[in-house]
Amino acid sequence: MEQEHKEMDQSQSLWLADKKKDSFPSVSEDLTADVIIVGGGITGIATAFEMTERGLDVIMIDANELMQGTTGHTTAKVTSQHDVYYHELIQHIGMPNARLYVEANEKAKELIQTRVKEHQIECQLEVRDAYLYTKEESGVKKLKKELDAYKQLGIDHDWKTELPFDPEIKAALVMKQQAQFHPLHYLNALVQLLIERGVRIYENTAAVDVKEGHRPAVITKNGHHLTGRYIISCSHFPFYDGKGLYFTRIHPNQSYVVAAKTNKPLPDGMYLGIDQPSHSLRTAKINGEKVVLIGGEGHKTGQGGDARTHYEALEKFGHEILGIQEVLYRWSTHDLVTMDKIPYIGYLTKNHPNILVATGFRKWGMTTSHVAATLIGDLIEGKSNPYESIYIPSRFVPDPFVKEFIKENANVAAQLITGKLNRPDQTIDNLKPGEGGIVSYEHKKCGAFKSEDGNVVLVDTTCTHLGCEVAWNNSDRTWDCPCHGSRFSVTGEVVEGPAKKPLKRSYYEQ
Ligand SMILES: Cc1cc2nc3c(=O)[nH]c(=O)nc-3n(C[C@H](O)[C@H](O)[C@H](O)COP(=O)(O)OP(=O)(O)OC[C@H]3O[C@@H](n4cnc5c(N)ncnc54)[C@H](O)[C@@H]3O)c2cc1C
The missing domain is CATH 2.102.10.10 (Rieske [2Fe-2S] iron-sulphur domain)
Incomplete structure (x- = not known):
């Protein structure tokens, strides 16, 4: 295995530029295993790892190279602070279920921390508080509601009326003891362990269909059948729909990130501005040097115009608050959002007892991928899991999210006609x-x-x-x-x- 340090390339993600590169063959014959995992991003790798912990034999395939999808382009905050979310979530699924949602993500964060410790993984894992902040009066009102939700949910928190990097900030809601890491260093270490545990990994092997049945098979682009007791779709957008109509229930949202050397340091913490356009900030290290990741400028995929304007806006924002010395990397990608903003994790549909899916992480996939891994592990083993009903993909989407559903489809129709x-x-x-x-x-x-x-x-x-x-x-x-x-x-x-x-x-x- 060789460490690949590419020349600094501005149109590349910092993580991918600093990635240890293993390569894997493509599938060239029919194969069988207990579990066939489609997709080698954080969800596929975390799920494969979980399956081996449970003694299952695993094949994992990726259409391209492992970790090159959304996972290679994340900002990798490992947190349960999923934007301004909990006030709304309590209205939507009720207090007991909202508590379970927080618990699932906190446990997932702890699982990552435990694995890092147990396997001595060097991945720059750092405990950091996570901040939501605002410069607007309307934002303060919003954050106060969210603060109330934190109190009701028992989230360890703090409230600030100023932050050192921007004097205009009026309020910040802190979720204590969250984390950040180098996602690909973490995942590379898991991949090494998967290899040691006998997981068969294949790259450049696209799944194009499924043959359903008692023992379902993934059909690859070159016609091979990968037969298992279970198939798990970790392909970001589900590679197989099975009449689940996922394309009507998920929409993609694109975001941009720049990694820059700054004049002033960012105070320890992971920050998310809630005013529009919203901005995300965290530190990272590349070749021992500290950089700040400035993210944001989100929009629906394919509807954002020229990417350069988004990068320029991020750089301008970064310059205003910290002073930019040099932009080292810039990148963008999209993540998927479900109609009710809760990920889909579980059986593909009610009629698929042996095909499972994990998707729609709404830009919070570091913890959610690990929620998915354990939940799917329990489903496969027939164990009860307290989070199953929250994430179940076949759930009914009640009002007011039906309105959201109609709005999304109106947007699709408008795009169809305008285009x-x-x-x-x-x-x-x-x-x-x-x-x-x-x-x-x-x-x-x-x-x-x-x-x-x-x-x-x-x-x-x-x-x-x-x-x-x-x-x-x-x-x-x-x-x-x-x-x-x-x-x-x-x-x-x-x-x-x-x-x-x-x-x-x-x-x-x-
Ligand atoms: C800009 C940005 C910032 C983010 N920041 C954070 C953050 O700070 N914290 C956080 O928790 N989350 C964050 N996220 C979200 C997080 O990065 C994603 O939710 C997560 O990486 C999704 O991982 P995944 O494994 O599900 O998908 P991917 O990483 O996209 O992996 C899917 C894999 O499946 C493969 N695949 C697709 N189709 C097929 C097929 N037919 N056959 C075989 N293989 C296939 C792809 O090649 C790919 O490798 C962010 C997202 C974005 C866009």
Whole structure:
């Protein structure tokens, strides 16, 4: 295994630049195991680990490389402070269930801490308080309601009326004793243990379907069957829907992060500004040097316009509060949000006793992935788990979230229509090398990407899922669907579902 230190690349995540690189083969034959896990991000790896703790034989596959998905682009706060959330959650699921939600996440945080200690994992794990702060009167009111919820839920907390890095801050709600870490150092250590425990890991192996039955099988893109007693979908967006209609119940939300050396240090703590646009702050270390991660600028995937404006806004914000010396890395990705803002963890549908799913973590996947691992472990072993009914994917979504559901689908319909009506006003000639965009070519609308050496790839911009128009994401160099979040590479290959088929390629005579 070799430590890969790439040249500092501004359009890359700090974690991926500092990742120890193992590679794994792709599946080349039919295989069997107790459990087949699809997806090698934090959810897949934590779940695989949990399965081995329970003595189960595991195969884990990833369509690309392990940890390169959302997990490689996170900010890795390990916390139960999931934004301003608990006041609303109590209204939605009641006090006893809200208490269970907090308990599940606190236990997950402790599980990570225990594993780090037990296996002596060097992953920069640091205990930090988590802060929600506001500069606005309306924000203070919101935070006071959240404070009330913390008191009722018995959360260890503090209330501040100032924070040292910004004199305009009016109030902050602190959740004590939370944590931050280097997610890929932690996960790499777990992967080493998985290898030692005999887990079979495969990369560049996309799951495209499932053969349901008493012993279900994952069908890979190259036609191999991976048969197990259980299949667990940890593929971020569920790779298999099983009539669960997940694409109508989850929407993707994109965010941006920059890692910068700053003039002033960020005081110890993990911060989240609740005023819009909201900003997230934490420290991290790269090659022994302290940097500040500045995140935020969230928007629905495919609906955010030029990524550069979001990075510039983050840098401006960082400069105002701490002074930016140098931006070392910048990156963006999306996470998935369910209709009622509670993740889906459990059986795919009521009719799938041996296919399970974990998705919709709403940018709080560090703890939620570990909640998922233990909950799924208990379901598989037939043990009762106090959190099952909170996360159950087949739950009824009551009012007021039905309104949210309708709003989301109206947004999808609007995207579908707007995308079709817009006519591009640029041609291939307007694109600079390394740039993509929607262009007019031979009187037709196409998606075009011009590589650094001037080659052009054209794709049909109709998403192969339900026909919305994809938008160019110049930060990740992907085509993103604003409706349900499918993402495609420059050449149209599926990077993330729900789409299963690539975008149609068009041909360009140079
Ligand atoms: C900008 C940002 C900041 C965040 N910050 C935090 C934070 O501070 N704290 C926190 O708790 N959470 C945070 N999150 C959320 C957290 O990062 C995610 O919830 C978490 O990483 C999701 O992990 P995952 O394993 O479920 O998905 P992923 O990491 O995306 O892994 C899924 C894997 O499945 C693979 N896959 C997909 N389809 C297939 C297929 N068909 N076949 C095989 N493999 C497939 C993919 O290649 C991928 O490797 C943040 C998210 C974002 C976007």
